[in-house]
Amino acid sequence: MTAIASRRSARTLSVRAGAAALGRAGRAVTWYVRELMGDTAYRTYLEHHAATHGAEVEPLTEREFWRGRMDEQDQNPGARCC
Amino acid sequence: MTSQPPGSTVEARPDGPEPDPALPPTELPAAERERESRWTLPKIILWAAIALLGGVSWTMLAIVRGETVNALWFVFAAVCTYLIGYRFYSKVIERYITRPDDRRATPAEVRADGKDYVPTDRRVLYGHHFAAIAGAGPLVGPVLAAQMGYLPGTIWIIVGVLLAGAVQDYLVLFFSMRRGGRTIGQMARDELGRIGGTAAIIASLLIMLIIIAILALVVVNALGESPWGVFSVAMTIPIALFMGVYLRYLRPGKISEVSMIGFVLLMAAIIAGGWVAETPWGAELFTLDRTTIAWGIIIYGFIAAVLPVWLLLAPRDYLSTFMKIGVIVMLAGAVVLVRPEISVPAFSEFAGGELGPVVSGTLFPFLFVTIACGALSGFHALIASGTTPKLIEKERQTRFIGYGGMLMESFVAIMALVAALSLDRGIYFAMNSSAAATGGTVEGAVAFVNSLGLIGVTLTPELLTSTASAVGEESIVSRTGGAPTLALGIANIMQQLFGGPALAGFWYHFAIMFEALFILTAVDAGTRVARFMLQDSIGNVIPKFKDTGWRPGVWITTALMVAGWGWILILGVTDPLGGINTFFPLFGIANQLLAVIALAVVLAIVAKRGPSYVRWLWIIGVPLTFAAIVTITASAFKIFSPVPQVGYWSNHFAFRGALEAGETSFGSAQTVEAMEAVVRNTMVQGILSIVFVTLAITVVITSLLATVRAIRAGGGETHEDAPVASRRFAPQGFFASRAERELERRWDELPADVRPASARH
Numbered sequence: 001m002t003a004i005a006s007r008r009s010a011r012t013l014s015v016r017a018g019a020a021a022l023g024r025a026g027r028a029v030t031w032y033v034r035e036l037m038g039d040t041a042y043r044t045y046l047e048h049h050a051a052t053h054g055a056e057v058e059p060l061t062e063r064e065f066w067r068g069r070m071d072e073q074d075q076n077p078g079a080r081c082c
Numbered sequence: 083m084t085s086q087p088p089g090s091t092v093e094a095r096p097d098g099p100e101p102d103p104a105l106p107p108t109e110l111p112a113a114e115r116e117r118e119s120r121w122t123l124p125k126i127i128l129w130a131a132i133a134l135l136g137g138v139s140w141t142m143l144a145i146v147r148g149e150t151v152n153a154l155w156f157v158f159a160a161v162c163t164y165l166i167g168y169r170f171y172s173k174v175i176e177r178y179i180t181r182p183d184d185r186r187a188t189p190a191e192v193r194a195d196g197k198d199y200v201p202t203d204r205r206v207l208y209g210h211h212f213a214a215i216a217g218a219g220p221l222v223g224p225v226l227a228a229q230m231g232y233l234p235g236t237i238w239i240i241v242g243v244l245l246a247g248a249v250q251d252y253l254v255l256f257f258s259m260r261r262g263g264r265t266i267g268q269m270a271r272d273e274l275g276r277i278g279g280t281a282a283i284i285a286s287l288l289i290m291l292i293i294i295a296i297l298a299l300v301v302v303n304a305l306g307e308s309p310w311g312v313f314s315v316a317m318t319i320p321i322a323l324f325m326g327v328y329l330r331y332l333r334p335g336k337i338s339e340v341s342m343i344g345f346v347l348l349m350a351a352i353i354a355g356g357w358v359a360e361t362p363w364g365a366e367l368f369t370l371d372r373t374t375i376a377w378g379i380i381i382y383g384f385i386a387a388v389l390p391v392w393l394l395l396a397p398r399d400y401l402s403t404f405m406k407i408g409v410i411v412m413l414a415g416a417v418v419l420v421r422p423e424i425s426v427p428a429f430s431e432f433a434g435g436e437l438g439p440v441v442s443g444t445l446f447p448f449l450f451v452t453i454a455c456g457a458l459s460g461f462h463a464l465i466a467s468g469t470t471p472k473l474i475e476k477e478r479q480t481r482f483i484g485y486g487g488m489l490m491e492s493f494v495a496i497m498a499l500v501a502a503l504s505l506d507r508g509i510y511f512a513m514n515s516s517a518a519a520t521g522g523t524v525e526g527a528v529a530f531v532n533s534l535g536l537i538g539v540t541l542t543p544e545l546l547t548s549t550a551s552a553v554g555e556e557s558i559v560s561r562t563g564g565a566p567t568l569a570l571g572i573a574n575i576m577q578q579l580f581g582g583p584a585l586a587g588f589w590y591h592f593a594i595m596f597e598a599l600f601i602l603t604a605v606d607a608g609t610r611v612a613r614f615m616l617q618d619s620i621g622n623v624i625p626k627f628k629d630t631g632w633r634p635g636v637w638i639t640t641a642l643m644v645a646g647w648g649w650i651l652i653l654g655v656t657d658p659l660g661g662i663n664t665f666f667p668l669f670g671i672a673n674q675l676l677a678v679i680a681l682a683v684v685l686a687i688v689a690k691r692g693p694s695y696v697r698w699l700w701i702i703g704v705p706l707t708f709a710a711i712v713t714i715t716a717s718a719f720k721i722f723s724p725v726p727q728v729g730y731w732s733n734h735f736a737f738r739g740a741l742e743a744g745e746t747s748f749g750s751a752q753t754v755e756a757m758e759a760v761v762r763n764t765m766v767q768g769i770l771s772i773v774f775v776t777l778a779i780t781v782v783i784t785s786l787l788a789t790v791r792a793i794r795a796g797g798g799e800t801h802e803d804a805p806v807a808s809r810r811f812a813p814q815g816f817f818a819s820r821a822e823r824e825l826e827r828r829w830d831e832l833p834a835d836v837r838p839a840s841a842r843h
Contacts, residue, residue: 032205032206032209033338034338035203035206036206036209036210036213036403036407037337037338037341037400037403037404038337038400039335039336039337039338039339041335042335044196044200045196045197047196048194048195048196048200049196052194052196062334062335063334065334065335066329066330066334066335067330067334067392069197070330070390070391070392070396071390072197072198073391073392073395073396074390074391074630075630076198077391077607077610077611077614078214078465078468078469078607078611079214079290079461079464079465079468079607079608079611080214080217080399080402080600080603080604080607080608081214081215081216081217081219081455081459081461081462081464081465081604082217082218082219082293082297082455082459082461082601082604082673
């Protein structure tokens with residue numbers, strides 16, 4: 001009885017550990033893709049803004065930020081290799 | 083290798099900037115680094131095992147000659163050699179040439195503006211950098227070089243990257259980072275003076291045009307007479323427009339989300355392409371000849387370069403990055419799982435001669451210009467000195483990103499080589515011999531390939547027609563340019579994993595699609611960069627042109643640049659001798675020439691660093707000498723060779739002589755117009771060869787003068803930014819070591835107001 005219970009709990013434990021590992025791997029992949037594709041650029045800007053200007057200067061809104069970023073790319077094209 | 087040898091020439095490090103005593107260390111203490119690099123038994127066993135596996139793999143490839151060789155040996159030989167090169171050789175370069183100092187802040191930290199200069203997580207930056215350097219180049223060159231057999235290409239890709247390509251990328255990245263992200267052109271001007279600098283800038287502009295033209299030629303050849311391909315590649319334009327509008331007006335900043343949507347639409351476009359090509363109206367509408375497609379790309383290139391970035395270029399770039407990483411992971415996995423047997427000989431019948439039907443010329447130097455990207459690619463110097471150095475978080479990470487990033491591109495080249503080698507050789511030569519040789523017909527191709535005298539190859543018309551219909555194409559004869567061959571190889575491998583023969587057509591067009599996607603992105607971006615360079619140059623005479631917001635200036639300069647590459651593209655498409663086989667060497671020569679320029683600039687920079695660097699200059703001298711010899715001899719062959727298939731000018735004069743003698747057909751040119759086209763094309767190619775080699779020699783001479791001057795003077799003027807103390811820490815490689823994690827934890831424990839702003843969320 002107790003042996004079965006402990007075996008069962010051991011199994012739930014290992015299932016849980018597996019699920020946790022999968023969850024961690026999933027979060028890591030999501031983090032990587034979002035960072036790589038640039039989804040987090042606005043947040044990076046806000047953090048930089050808060051760190052350098054504090055609260056006295058209003059940061060750009062998300063829409064303004066992305067427009068500005070695209071306009072800047074218009075002015076400074078980056079090469080893509082072959 | 084890992085502990086300081088006694089009597090080492092490395093002088094004590096100059097004092098770095100004064101660190102803030104209130105902060106934890108900004109670099110791993112020297113004692114800690116020393117302890118980590120000490121050899122322990124498990125480490126010795128691990129590296130011995132890697133060396134052993136690599137050695138066995140090379141033996142299987144180079145010495146054991148069975149009937150076939152398994153593709154897995156290519157993968158093992160490549161990966162083991164990369165690991166050893168990264169672990170040992172790149173550390174030698176770090177220790178004796180770059181000598182990074184993590185107490186110094188990088189430009190990303192000093193000039194942090196939240197936009198261009200952002201300290202970026204090293205693993206993310208690795209992905210960014212890889213996506214910017216790798217495109218269709220490493221996929222195309224190895225396929226063409228497969229005509230010489232598998233061994234020459236494999237050795238050059240793997241050994242070349244360790245000693246040349248990765249060295250160039252790493253050093254350019256490092257020295258550009260020390261200069262706040264200056265471009266290779268600006269560094270050339272700083273280090274080599276006016277003449278060398280100007281030659282370098284003219285060369286980069288010309289090379290950019292050649293590279294765009296020849297990449298576009300690859301796409302045109304892949305899409306000609308292929309309604310399925312034309313439909314699905316054309317659909318990328320509305321898909322990108324939709325993504326652009328979505329990001330601009332519906333959900334700004336949701337890049338991964340829109341890329342996912344774009345990817346699904348792209349898959350739908352490939353599947354729909356198969357149906358559309360089956361319908362009579364679809365076949366009618368989308369079966370285009372190559373000249374029409376070339377004009378389509380020229381018009382498209384102009385429009386894409388003047389449209390705002392957010393509408394077309396940026397969304398397609400997202401899609402292309404997304405596909406790039408995904409496809410490469412998929413292909414590597416597939417090769418390992420399928421393990422195709424390769425029956426191509428180590429050295430083919432064409433390795434010894436100069437009359438190979440795919441690309442002409444002797445193994446030396448033409449192997450080394452046919453495979454440029456993947457082994458040594460000068461174009462990377464433009465990327466490694468542009469965006470990436472502004473995003474580096476710590477100096478020591480440049481080894482992982484610069485050297486390591488190039489190793490990954492080399493691995494892509496090996497995958498492409500394996501995919502091409504896995505094809506039947508008869509099919510390979512039928513696809514890659516120009517229409518001038520095969521007549522573009524199945525019968526012509528069979529007769530031509532069987533007349534080549536390839537051992538063990540008997541091509542039948544049925545094999546060609548059944549292979550074409552299996553991938554949903556009308557014909558696969560003379561589909562030169564490498565992309566269709568690679569697509570067929572990928573389809574061959576992938577259908578064994580997913581879907582079987584029923585999905586071969588899907589995989590073939592999937593491969594064509596992603597190559598076209600990379601190339602079109604490179605065409606747009608390259609046109610834009612070239613236009614800016616031109617605007618800047620004209621702006622020195624007519625200042626109005628420097629104003630990038632002045633629309634007429636934008637249109638005029640864009641039109642000039644598009645006309646430049648468009649002209650070469652049309653010459654290539656209509657070339658009676660085939661196009662790819664005559665123009666591709668120019669692409670390789672141009673790319674290697676840029677590498678010569680980049681290495682020459684780096685040589686001068688390192689010589690100026692001081693006497694303790696002189697002993698180690700060979701690290702740059704070896705690839706520089708090799709690349710210079712390759713480009714100069716290749717150009718010399720193209721200019722002076724009396725063999726018409728190899729020398730542009732001898733071909734030029736042969737055709738001119740025939741025209742003057744009143745002949746109406748000569749060689750593979752059947753009409754007077756075709757003969758005139760050959761005379762014109764060979765002249766353009768010949769002139770470009772002369773210009774390239776002159777520019778290269780100019781840059782090399784100015785660099786050698788600067789180097790000798792610096793060695794005599796015991797050093798020279800440095801153009802590095804003044805050191806500023808760093809106020810952050812991050813690990814150097816992909817995995818953080820235990821000591822690095824410990825130090826990271828100390829930084830994380832700092833109160834929020836002292837802790838540096840981090841890009842890690």
